Amino acid sequence: MSQIREADLTRFLVEEQARFYRLAYSCLKNREEALNAVQTAVCTALEKRDSLREPDAVRTWFYRILVNVCTDQLRQRKRVAFVPPEALDTGSYEDPLPEDGSLARRVDALPAEVGTIIRLRFYEDLSLKEISAVTGCTLSTVKTRLYTGLKKLRVSLEGVEIE
Amino acid sequence: MNEFNKAKQDYLDTPIPEELASHVEAGIWQGRENYRKNRRSRYFRRSLGGVAACFVVLVGTLNLSPTVAAAAAEVPVLGGLFQVLTVRSFTDTNADRTLEVEQPAIQGDGEFTQRVNEEIQRRVDQKITEGNQLVEEYKEAFLSTGGTQEEWEAHGMGVSVTYEIKSQREGVVSFLVEFNVSFTNAYWERAYYNLDLTEEKELTLADVLGEDWVSVCNESIRTQMAAAEDPTVYFDESMGGFSSVDETTLFYLNGSGDPVVVFEPYAVAPGVLGYVEFIIAS
Numbered sequence: 001m002s003q004i005r006e007a008d009l010t011r012f013l014v015e016e017q018a019r020f021y022r023l024a025y026s027c028l029k030n031r032e033e034a035l036n037a038v039q040t041a042v043c044t045a046l047e048k049r050d051s052l053r054e055p056d057a058v059r060t061w062f063y064r065i066l067v068n069v070c071t072d073q074l075r076q077r078k079r080v081a082f083v084p085p086e087a088l089d090t091g092s093y094e095d096p097l098p099e100d101g102s103l104a105r106r107v108d109a110l111p112a113e114v115g116t117i118i119r120l121r122f123y124e125d126l127s128l129k130e131i132s133a134v135t136g137c138t139l140s141t142v143k144t145r146l147y148t149g150l151k152k153l154r155v156s157l158e159g160v161e162i163e
Numbered sequence: 164m165n166e167f168n169k170a171k172q173d174y175l176d177t178p179i180p181e182e183l184a185s186h187v188e189a190g191i192w193q194g195r196e197n198y199r200k201n202r203r204s205r206y207f208r209r210s211l212g213g214v215a216a217c218f219v220v221l222v223g224t225l226n227l228s229p230t231v232a233a234a235a236a237e238v239p240v241l242g243g244l245f246q247v248l249t250v251r252s253f254t255d256t257n258a259d260r261t262l263e264v265e266q267p268a269i270q271g272d273g274e275f276t277q278r279v280n281e282e283i284q285r286r287v288d289q290k291i292t293e294g295n296q297l298v299e300e301y302k303e304a305f306l307s308t309g310g311t312q313e314e315w316e317a318h319g320m321g322v323s324v325t326y327e328i329k330s331q332r333e334g335v336v337s338f339l340v341e342f343n344v345s346f347t348n349a350y351w352e353r354a355y356y357n358l359d360l361t362e363e364k365e366l367t368l369a370d371v372l373g374e375d376w377v378s379v380c381n382e383s384i385r386t387q388m389a390a391a392e393d394p395t396v397y398f399d400e401s402m403g404g405f406s407s408v409d410e411t412t413l414f415y416l417n418g419s420g421d422p423v424v425v426f427e428p429y430a431v432a433p434g435v436l437g438y439v440e441f442i443i444a445s
Contacts, residue, residue: 010191017187022177031180038183039190046194047201075308104170122167123174 004055006046012058013042019124020066026119027070027112037073041066060126063134067116074112106153114149117142188435196437197345200325246270246336246360247328250280251287258312260298260320262291267326267338275363279356283340286354287324290342294322297344321345329415329423334361337416353438355415355425368414371422372443380408380424383443397432405431417442 013020017038024034024041044065052061107118113135120126120134128146132139251266266287268280298320305315322344329337337357344350357366368376384405388397398404405426413425424441428434 006195013191014184014187017183018179021179021183022174025177026174035180035182035186039186039193042187042190043194043197046191047197049198072305075310076304102170102173103166104173107170119174123171 004049004052004058006049008055009045009049009058013045013062016059020062023063023119023124024066024070026108026123027067027116028073029108033073033077037066037069041069044069057133060130060133063120063124063126064136067134071112103153107149110149110152114145114152117145118149118153121146185433185435189433192435192437200323200343246331246334247326247338249326258316259302260295260322262294263321263323263325264291265325267328267340269336269358269360271360273363276360279358279365283356286340290324290352291322294342294344297350298322319345329355330418330420332418332420335359335366335416335420339415353413353425353427355413357414357416366416367410368408368412368422368424371416377408380412380441380443384408384424384441387441396436 020038020041021034024037025031028034028037041062045062048065052058107115110118116135117131120131121128126134128139128142131137132142135142137145247267247269249265250268251264253262253264255262255264264287266283268283269276301320302315306312324340324342326338326340329339331337335358337355339353339355342352342354358364359366359370364370368380372379388394388405391397400406408424413427414422415425417423422443424443426432426439428437428439430439432439
């Protein structure tokens with residue numbers, strides 16, 4: 001067991017900041033909230049850096065912190081959610097339909113825990129094992145959610161590499 | 164698969180705001196501070212606990228809350244004679260949060276000493292209550308919106324009251340009491356105490372710098388800002404930056420007896436810089 005050096009962690013966080021922001025933004029869809037989420041996650045990472053046992057696993061370790069911060073934020077938001085009536089379209093209570101905008105839009109419409117897994121797999125190119133480490137779900141839960149997500153997206157599974 | 168490539172491209176094209184870098188820096192600064200603070204308190208618990216427990220008896224007449232066990236006290240030996248002591252030091256962990264308190268008091272038996280110690284006691288108690296309330300409100304919101312007790316506990320929420328002695332010399336002590344709640348968004352507050360124990364009074368900048376204290380401070384601060392490596396880090400006055408010191412300006416006395424003016428994060432410069440300090444040569 002070796003600990004990560006503060007300088008290495010800081011460099012990683014600074015160099016990869018754009019990726020963190022993209023991930024946070026894709027979950028939260030709000031610029032300010034995404035910025036704050038990244039800041040909070042960076043702060044937590046430095047504060048709790050002794051909890052990282054394997055310096056090589058820093059990416060999955062940090063993604064986990066970030067995903068947790070975003071999930072918390074979504075949860076907090078639920079209690080104050082204000083959606084103007086005109087923003088509600090009739091389709092929002094149902095699964096998104098394929099002809100409904102681009103695939104990216106449909107991924108956003110998935111439940112948060114499914115959407116995150118799809119994004120980590122296809123946008124961030126993490127393996128299922130890594131996703132399981134990031135989300136804290138078992139490997140089989142990750143698989144189930146991934147398949148559910150793909151099915152809802154009605155993406156042809158042909159040629160999609162899952163593993 | 165094409166469809167996913169397109170989606171991925173959209174994702175990669177997410178515009179990155181300019182302020183991202185400063186948010187990351189602020190996070191780094193804050194996390195580093197918290198890390199250091201945690202380590203410091205761990206160190207003191209381990210190394211000084213045994214020795215210092217003896218000294219608690221010395222100040223036993225001061226308030227020890229009956230509900231909590233006083234674990235240890237940190238005894239500063241600056242200046243040979245200790246004037247500031249820990250009167251209450253405990254860690255209380257329950258399922259919702261960890262509360263860590265290091266409460267200082269000044270030594271002596273005059274009316275002034277008593278008044279100051281009561282004031283500290285009141286403030287610390289109030290801050291503990293406030294901290295607990297914040298945690299409770301947050302927990303309620305967390306659970307009512309679908310969080311589980313288990314997830315909540317994994318957060319490791321912390322409420323802490325600590326203090327730091329800045330200087331003690333010739334009957335004058337200067338220390339600060341800091342209050343913190345670790346949250347998704349950190350919450351902190353500092354109170355500085357500058358006390359002349361011989362004269363039995365709380366020192367003001369006017370006491371230290373004389374009648375012209377406002378212009379002395381302002382001039383010194385402006386000169387130091389202009390001489391900074393990058394003077395543009397400080398907010399312009401028109402942007403709500405530094406305009407003038409006043410009676411509410413925070414300060415402490417350093418080891419050589421010079422006042423050090425302290426501005427809270429975001430008051431005169433971006434939060435990245437944290438607390439901004441200016442030494443005013445007297």
